[in-house]
């Protein structure tokens with residue numbers, strides 16, 4: 561496809577998404593990255609004058625504004641924000657190998673996410689109805705549902721199963737027609753999204769441990785007693801922090817846990833899930849995006865400065 565044909569196709573796709581009432585925001589051409597600065601790079605100008613504003617809150621379903629935004633001939637990809645759109649997306653991925661030099665990836669040796677989802681439906685006696693479905697460039701598939709009224713579901717990572725992520729408040733999915741270097745997102749079932757079945761609401765919100773009977777946690781995700789206590793202590797500190805110093809306390813806790821991830825005694829996704837659970841008590845949809853950003857940034861920073869672990873003593877390292 562020529563680049564002008566591609567930008568026209570993406571413009572039409574963005575208008576189609578907005579026409580459905582879904583909130584969209586442009587991404588860099590050929591990329592999943594939203595065309596916006598991250599909170600840690602916010603200079604406080606423009607719409608961020610009173611504090612950083614997220615693309616989730618800027619995303620729009622105003623078809624005219626979308627048409628105008630996609631009118632400069634650039635092939636912007638399209639982020640669809642499930643939270644404000646009343647949607648919820650299950651992302652069933654294929655197992656991914658760990659990057660060289662990194663600890664094993666959770667789910668690396670497990671079935672693909674779609675197989676896991678079907679197995680989970682069988683175990684729980686849940687329906688898995690036909691719904692709006694995309695094939696992703698990596699070979700996975702994404703099932704788009706409407707969020708049940710009254711729910712406020714956040715995105716999760718490897719929580720429903722090791723090869724299933726979900727996209728809710730605080731996260732986004734790419735629209736059908738979006739193009740990455742390794743292929744395009746293709747609509748393979750154009751059924752209008754149906755409501756997320758109750759058993760999947762449950763699977764998304766319940767705590768991971770013991771969530772799925774007969775499927776033990778992978779050892780890499782299960783920290784030893786010392787590490788588990790450290791995780792508990794940091795998360796308790798975060799959860800009990802009154803407003804005011806939350807950002808500082810959260811970034812300190814995430815940095816400390818990142819250091820344990822860097823020392824290879826703690827799984828990154830486990831740390832992230834625990835911290836996200838800890839801040840869930842504070843959250844509003846707007847703060848969720850900010851908090852998850854702080855968690856990701858501080859975890860990564862801590863990971864770059866691994867904690868030296870004294871294996872002999874059970875006591876808290878100084």
Ligand SMILES: [Zn+2]
Nearest residue numbers: 602608612613
């Ligand atoms: Zn900003």
